[in-house]
Amino acid sequence: xxxxxxxxxxxxxxxxxxxxxxxxxxxxxxxxxxxxxxxxxxxxxxxxxxxxxxxxxxxxxxxxxxxxxxxxxxxxxxxxxxxxxxxxxxxxxxxxxxxxxxxxxxxxxxxxxxxxxxxxxxxxxxxxxxxxxxxxxxxxxxxxxxxxxxxxxxxxxxxxxxxxxxxxxxxxxxxxxxxxxxxxxxxxxxxxxxxx
Numbered sequence: 001x002x003x004x005x006x007x008x009x010x011x012x013x014x015x016x017x018x019x020x021x022x023x024x025x026x027x028x029x030x031x032x033x034x035x036x037x038x039x040x041x042x043x044x045x046x047x048x049x050x051x052x053x054x055x056x057x058x059x060x061x062x063x064x065x066x067x068x069x070x071x072x073x074x075x076x077x078x079x080x081x082x083x084x085x086x087x088x089x090x091x092x093x094x095x096x097x098x099x100x101x102x103x104x105x106x107x108x109x110x111x112x113x114x115x116x117x118x119x120x121x122x123x124x125x126x127x128x129x130x131x132x133x134x135x136x137x138x139x140x141x142x143x144x145x146x147x148x149x150x151x152x153x154x155x156x157x158x159x160x161x162x163x164x165x166x167x168x169x170x171x172x173x174x175x176x177x178x179x180x181x182x183x184x185x186x187x188x189x190x191x192x193x194x195x196x
Contacts, residue, residue: 016139018116020103021059022123023134030099034058045131048122052115054105060097063088099133110140 024030032039033056049056067085070078078084087093103119105111116137126132138145 016113016141017110018113018140019110019138020116020119020123021101021134021136021138022056022103022127022132023100025099025130025133027095027099029131030058030101033101034061034098041131045123045126048119048126049103051122052105052119054103054119055107056101056103058098059100059102060088060094062102063097113139 024033026041029039029041031037033042033045045056063084066078067081067088070081070084075081087097102109105115105119120135120137123132123135127135
């Protein structure tokens with residue numbers, strides 16, 4: 001059975017889920033959106049989100065929730081704990097992520113392409129008007145989401161000169177198996193550590 005180019009593209013893209021993110025231009029408006037305070041300037045944004053049964057979650061709040069969960073349940077189960085905690089404790093990054101939002105549709109952080117496309121189309125005019133400074137659509141395709149570099153943790157069992165040499169070497173020496181969870185997020189089996 002031969003598929004047409006259109007059928008092949010549909011089959012390939014239907015397996016991925018999508019997510020919309022945006023940044024607001026004004027810190028006060030971002031704070032109003034975070035606190036769910038009425039703000040007439042945000043009405044078009046709230047209307048667009050409501051049309052799609054969607055809500056915006058502040059990235060800073062999502063990061064803080066991740067750190068809190070990691071510290072409550074054990075940081076070994078949360079491979080991005082150190083990076084996330086450092087991010088929310090950095091004043092410049094905190095300011096950035098307080099204006100950055102992820103759109104959840106019906107409480108789901110990823111959703112089908114048709115939903116993401118429609119949501120993006122309804123939010124695009126707000127970017128043109130200056131309320132939104134950045135509007136992005138992400139997918140769960142691992143090829144489009146390269147792994148983040150993680151901060152190196154020095155191996156204190158080695159002398160200082162070997163630690164420095166080892167940390168400057170590219171590549172992983174531990175050969176820990178790395179998989180992906182159902183959302184396409186990289187995961188490392190418990191009890192191993194990732195070297196980069």
